[in-house]
Structures are given as C-alpha cells and as structure tokens.
Amino acid sequence: MTTTLEDSEKARSWKELGLVDVLCKACEQLKWTEPSKIQRESIPVSLQGKDVIGLAETGSGKTAAFALPILQALLNNPQRYFALILTPTRELAFQISEQIEALGANVGVKCAVIVGGMDMMTQALVLAKKATHNNSNTRTLKYLVMDEADRILNMDFEVEVDKILKVIPRERRTMLFSATMTKKVKKLQRACLQDPVKVEVSTKYQTVEKLLQHYVFVPAKYKDVYLVYILNELAGNSFMIFCSTCNNTIRTALLLRNLGLTAVPLHGQMSQNKRLAALTKFKAKDRSILISTDVASRGLDIPHVDVVVNFDIPTHSKDYIHRVGRTARAGRSGKAITFVTQYDVELYQRIEQLISKQLPLYKTEEDEVMVLQERVMEAQRIAKMELKDLTEKKGKRKKVADDDTEGAIGIRKRLKGGKKKAK
Known part of the structure; x- marks a missing residue:
C-alpha cells in the first residue's frame, strides 16, 4: 500500500532526522545548514528500512535524500557492491558519484561510474577495483x-531496467525519485517496490520561489540579435542557453565566439570526454556561457548559473521546469528568459498553463537591439562556414572509420576462410 506524507513541520537539523554524527558532520562540511523538504520527508522513512517513492521539483536535494540513508546503512554493514544507482544521463551519474564520495569522505566510500560512450574495458577495471561485479x-x-x-x-531504457531487475536480489530496499509521476513510473513502482511510502513535497508542477521568470517576444529571423542583446545587457552573469538540436547548439556557440563571448557547447553527439571537459570549463568559470540541448536540463548542479535562456522553446512543457531549474538552486536566486517567436505562441501558452503563472515580458529596446544586427550577421556568416567545415571533417572521419571497419571485417572473413581450408 502506498501512502502520502503531507509536507508538515519536520526535523530542522540533520541530527533530528536520525543521521549519525559522522554524516551530520559531512553535511556541515558541505555547508548544508539544514535539510530540504524532500530530505526531511524521505530520510527518516528510508532509515526505517522502507521503500520510497520521492516526488520533488528539480533542484530540491534529491541526491542527498537517497545517498545519506545508504551511507548510514553501509556504516552499519560494511561490504562491497552495496548499492546500485541508475540515472538517465552520464553527467548526472558523475555528479552523483562526486556527491556521494564527498558525503562519505570521512568513512572512505568509493563509487564506480559506468556509462555509455566511454571505453568499456577501462570501466570494467575501475569496477573490479572499487566494487565486486x-x-x-x-x-x-x-x-x-x-x-x-x-x-x-522516457528515454526507452525499459528493457535495460527489466534486465537489471532480474539479476539483482528481490530482498533489497528500493528508492525511486522522480520529478513527475507518469504512467510508466507507476508501472515501474508496481514492478520493483514493496509497500512503498510515497513522499511528495509539491503536488503541482512549479518552479522555485526565488526564480524570476520572463518571456521575450522576438521575430524568428532576429533571434540571434536578441540573444546577443540580452547577453550584453546581463553581462557579468553566467548563462545556460538551451537549444532544441545539437546542430543549433554548435552554431550558436560558434556565433557567440565570433563576437568575443566565452561560450562552450554541450550536446549528446559529443564524446563523453568532451562533454565532461565542457562542463568542467563552465563549472570552473573559464567559460561564462554553456549552450546545451536538454542533455543538461536534468539534475546537474552547477551552483553559479545566474541566468537560463530558453533560446529554443521546449516542445514538452515539463522540460521547461527542468531547464529553468538549473538556476535558483538550493535557496539562491536566479533568472530565466524564454524566447517566443511567432511560431511558438501555442507552446508558450502550454508552459504558462502548466506552471499556473502568466510570466511578465522582459523589456527590450528594439532600437538598441537592431544596432547589433550588422555585427551579428557577419558573425552568423563566419559561423555558417565554420559549421560547414566541421560537418565535412566529421563526414571524412566517419568514412575513414567505416572503411577501416569494412577492411577489418574483410580480413576476418578471409582468415576464417583460410582456417577452414587448412582443416
């Protein structure tokens, strides 16, 4: 049976949640002064050994909500290969690993991160060293x-999840955290949780209170000009700019670089090493603008994001919540600006309907915006040529790789044929 806990006055300190001193100290070292709502609701339930479904808005502290009870259980029963944590993106996997190792630094906890897009043999060796596998x-x-x-x-990992559920013990504790309760999540809940407690700290889709949200209505052909204007207006802040495609992410990064702005792209077609390098540069403040597809809209905690710009409006309204949740995290303030062209009005209205808010217009001076047009058009022209060069180089590399693969297959076939004749 699933029960729902109301968001009532809960424990105000880590100690009151039932955490041991070493973990309370770890939270203090990370400058977490008090538990968040989801942590206050879910940690005591987890410490009682119950399965948990946690529903909470993005940026609410879900990682610590599941990591702290696991670390406390591990202290009571030290062993290798104690917990398995599944996440939708590689970046989130690395971030969770960093946070768990930071929380468990005083007790020597080690994590192994296994992701697609990186060498499997290297990762297998890491896993062998850190956990029995x-x-x-x-x-x-x-x-x-x-x-x-x-x-x-939603990313169609149902088959993989089913395979994992078949090889792990039925006698285990399961925690399922999600921003939304979809039909698929309900189905998964029935399949893998035993009499779970449902912990819900926000019953409707909402954005955090300290987030200032605006929209700006722009003609589609002048989107780039308006973007540069806003970046200039809010200079000195760090920005995450969301685009709908990998191609537009690269194009926009090239455009801004040609205008002297420190921009770095992040998208799903980049190698894992390049994705991590882009994130590292942005986190270290070597770059003030991160331009991304929705690969970075969930879970990533980059403390210094001041402004989120929805350059391309999200097709799915719920993605708006996740995107703007990259700023105004953990009690800080932030700003979000959504570009709405003549083609986006219906999508934008759906977002307002979802969050039950009518957003104010971000004031722009059209004359000041259009002064930038000539410079932006020149940067667009250069970016277009650079993008063409990149695409051609990528095409050549793919052809060489395909030729190498075909050659290797041909050699293997000939060798097999030779072996048969030798017999």
Missing part, C-alpha cells in the same frame, strides 16, 4: 535507486 556478487546488493525515473523510462 560478477553475477554471483550482485546478490549482495542491498539498495537500488532510480534517480529521475520518469526520464530513464
């Missing part, structure tokens, strides 16, 4: 966590 030892697993469960399922 053959099938017989998956039987020792005590915790399964699915973070951003709705996104895991």
